[in-house]
Amino acid sequence: xxxxxxxxxxxxxxxxxxxxxxxxxxxxxxxxxxxxxxxxxxxxxxxxxxxxxxxxxxxxxxxxxxxxxxxxxxxxxxxxxxxxxxxxxxxxxxxxxxxxxxxxxxxxxxxxxxxxxxxxxxxxxxxxxxxxxxxxxxxxxxxxxxxxxxxxxxxxxxxxxxxxxxxxxxxxxxxxxxxxxxxxxxxxxxxxxxxxxxxxxxxxxxxxxxxxxxxxxxxxxxxxxxxxxxxxx
Ligand code: CA
Numbered sequence: 001x002x003x004x005x006x007x008x009x010x011x012x013x014x015x016x017x018x019x020x021x022x023x024x025x026x027x028x029x030x031x032x033x034x035x036x037x038x039x040x041x042x043x044x045x046x047x048x049x050x051x052x053x054x055x056x057x058x059x060x061x062x063x064x065x066x067x068x069x070x071x072x073x074x075x076x077x078x079x080x081x082x083x084x085x086x087x088x089x090x091x092x093x094x095x096x097x098x099x100x101x102x103x104x105x106x107x108x109x110x111x112x113x114x115x116x117x118x119x120x121x122x123x124x125x126x127x128x129x130x131x132x133x134x135x136x137x138x139x140x141x142x143x144x145x146x147x148x149x150x151x152x153x154x155x156x157x158x159x160x161x162x163x164x165x166x167x168x169x170x171x172x173x174x175x176x177x178x179x180x181x182x183x184x185x186x187x188x189x190x191x192x193x194x195x196x197x198x199x200x201x202x203x204x205x206x207x208x209x210x211x212x213x214x215x216x217x218x219x220x221x222x223x224x225x226x227x228x229x230x231x232x233x
Pocket of ligand 1: 010011012054055056057
């Protein structure tokens with residue numbers, strides 16, 4: 001997917017210009033903002049295909065922007081965090097960011113992530129429009145509707161982020177099979193993803209909060225010690 005519209009919100013000029021250069025070279029249209037308020041306004045105005053969001057920004061920080069945008073749109077969000085700020089990554093993912101990159105980063109590696117992100121966004125659009133007739137996955141009171149991308153618990157729709165849906169669909173579809181964190185990362189985030197496996201744990205944690213009666217004592221989305229996770233019907 002070249003020709004995407006990408007918004008970069010970053011107050012460090014050298015990083016901003018490096019990203020602009022690389023993105024434009026791949027044929028994308030790039031909009032930039034150097035503070036949080038401007039970034040949020042621009043995101044609403046241009047309806048981008050991808051948002052690249054620094055955490056530390058003047059006027060409004062990246063977390064706040066991420067939280068607000070997530071309430072309004074499914075646009076993929078990559079957050080840029082300072083080195084060693086583990087907590088930033090976790091908070092960012094919890095707020096609905098799709099990926100995070102720690103500064104300093106290599107532009108080449110970063111562009112791989114951008115390509116993956118845009119490809120997945122396009123794939124999931126295609127899946128939504130072409131999977132009519134694909135079966136619903138039903139496990140007790142849980143229903144995963146692959147056609148409409150809706151999860152229901154006791155018939156009531158449960159709000160899911162796209163990546164949570166994909167993870168749940170993968171595990172339910174392959175009930176009884178244990179997946180390692182690395183396998184899950186590869187399936188959902190792509191084989192050239194450089195992230196760490198705690199990304200998977202965070203998403204499992206969030207899924208449990210949504211589908212398990214007692215999230216701290218999961219009955220269905222179970223941890224397999226030394227391996228990873230498994231869905232039990
Ligand atoms: Ca900054």
